[in-house]
Structures are given as C-alpha cells and as structure tokens.
Amino acid sequence: MYPELQNKVAVITGGSKxxxxxxxxxxxxxxxxxxxxxxxDASGAEEAVNLIKKAGGNAIAVKADVGSEDGNLHxxxxxxxxxxxxxxxxxxxxxxxxxxxxxxxxxxxEKVININxxxxxxxxxxxxxxxxxxxxxxxxxxxSSVHExxxxxxxxxxxxSKGGVKLFTQTIAMEYAPHNIRxxxxxxxxxxxxxxxxxxxxxxxxxxTTSMVPxxxxxxxxxxxxxxxxxxxxxxxxVTGITLFVDGGMTLYPSFQGGRG
Numbered sequence: 001m002y003p004e005l006q007n008k009v010a011v012i013t014g015g016s017k018x019x020x021x022x023x024x025x026x027x028x029x030x031x032x033x034x035x036x037x038x039x040x041d042a043s044g045a046e047e048a049v050n051l052i053k054k055a056g057g058n059a060i061a062v063k064a065d066v067g068s069e070d071g072n073l074h075x076x077x078x079x080x081x082x083x084x085x086x087x088x089x090x091x092x093x094x095x096x097x098x099x100x101x102x103x104x105x106x107x108x109x110e111k112v113i114n115i116n117x118x119x120x121x122x123x124x125x126x127x128x129x130x131x132x133x134x135x136x137x138x139x140x141x142x143x144s145s146v147h148e149x150x151x152x153x154x155x156x157x158x159x160x161s162k163g164g165v166k167l168f169t170q171t172i173a174m175e176y177a178p179h180n181i182r183x184x185x186x187x188x189x190x191x192x193x194x195x196x197x198x199x200x201x202x203x204x205x206x207x208x209t210t211s212m213v214p215x216x217x218x219x220x221x222x223x224x225x226x227x228x229x230x231x232x233x234x235x236x237x238x239v240t241g242i243t244l245f246v247d248g249g250m251t252l253y254p255s256f257q258g259g260r261g
Contacts, residue, residue: 014093016044018193022221028052089127116161173241189247214249
C-alpha cells in the first residue's frame, strides 16, 4: 500500500506475539526489512520472521532485553550489520499484571515501568542517536494504550507507564521535529491478543468489555498494525507528537451513550 516503505529498515520490539507480531506481518507486506525482537519467545519470533518473508519482506529474529541499554544497542547493531541502517523504530514491547495498589510489590512496579516506560526511553534514545548522528529523517512509533487517558484501578503501574509514554512521546516529538524526526504513539483499546485470550474466552468478560466499546466489538491486531504502517509511511509526513487511538471509541466515555448522564 505504501511503496516508499519498500526496503526500509525497521526494528520492532516485542515482535514475537500479539500486536507486535501483527506489525511484523504488515511491514512484511510492505516489503520492508525487519528486526524482530523477542526476550523469551524464540519460536514466536521465528514464526514472525517466516511470515514476513512469505509476505515479501526480509527479517531476522534478535533476542534482547529492551529494558537495558545493551539490549537496545544490540538491536541497532543487528539492523545496521544485516540491513545497512535504520529508518523506523517501533517500541512495542510491554507487559501488565494486576494488583490492588496498596498490595503492589515494588519489584512488580519496577518491572512494568522498566519495560513499558524505560524501555521506550532507551529504544527511542538509541534510534535518535543514530538518526541525529547520520543526519537522517527518522520515525519512532511508541505503543501506548487507552490507559494513557483512562484511569485503570488495580493496574496503577501500567497506567502510570502509559501516561509517561504519552508525555515522553510529545516531548521528544517537539524536541526533534527540527531534525525531521517524527515521533508518535498508538493507543490500542480492547484488542484480541494472547494476553487477553483468557479474559475474552469468558462470555461474561467478553460481554462486559464489548459493552465498553461504542463499536460493540473487540479489535483485531491487524487493525493496529495498519495504523503503524500509516505512521511509518510518507502519508503521515506532517504528523508528529500524537497518540492515535485504535479503540472502537473506548476513549469517548461510552457510559454516556444514548444521552445517559
């Protein structure tokens, strides 16, 4: 769909499953060169590589901890050594778990913040250094959530991380716009990913979640990936510093639907 993406080089963190896997496949359809990052799911990453190649792109799987400086530098090195450079960096890796806030262990707080927020900083900084040093137009896409806007009790650490991603994205978008480096976020809502599979397998949970979505359905990872492809493309060349919600209207306060309130 976007011919200018052909042969561009992208790093996708957390590409072995869910939304990251869908972005890998879509970038493969755009005939891009993709570094598929994973931390523990090697088979999922290899499956993503195969999907990319079947779709017409090229790819390698690279194990790295995106919550560390060395991990992100390793991803950049692999992109340069294998494909000759970097054009797009997608900070997709993330995690969540549930605790009442007064019972939330510090270790769990730090784990979620490290992957969801510090990982976005480290990945972005790695990409920015490459783009600035080489005088290159660059593109960074961060995976946020509707919960950068909607509070989520019992997920305080997750919501805090995504709120941080929002302001971090806006701040560096402003800072690096003079360098022709664009930075945007995607804010998925209820998406049918492996992390949600158990919840959505329960008819009551599925009905409850669907009732919170004005479009009355759960989203597909491919719908998020389509937004990532658009943000990566020149079709969004004058777009920076936004969060583009892919949520079926979840951020529109659906409890007011029908004039209630």
